[in-house]
Amino acid sequence: MLLYADKIEEMKTICWFCGKKAIMNLRFHDGKPVYEGEQIQMGGNESYYPVCRKHYYNPLIKQQSEENI
Numbered sequence: 001m002l003l004y005a006d007k008i009e010e011m012k013t014i015c016w017f018c019g020k021k022a023i024m025n026l027r028f029h030d031g032k033p034v035y036e037g038e039q040i041q042m043g044g045n046e047s048y049y050p051v052c053r054k055h056y057y058n059p060l061i062k063q064q065s066e067e068n069i
């Protein structure tokens, strides 16, 4: 778990899409970006990705690969 946590910590620092410095986390629900809602729900189909300002408002949504999340 410690190694896994370290990896997440590192991932938070760069944009999921372009690799530049991430400044915020973009929430995805069922593969779509969510900009509304204050409540944070763990589990389900929600995912969080670190993104830069550009990709927060214009995420590059592609077909998801079958890689493990």
Ligand SMILES: [Zn+2]
Binding pocket: 015, 016, 017, 018, 019, 020, 051, 052, 053, 054, 055
């Ligand atoms: Zn970016």
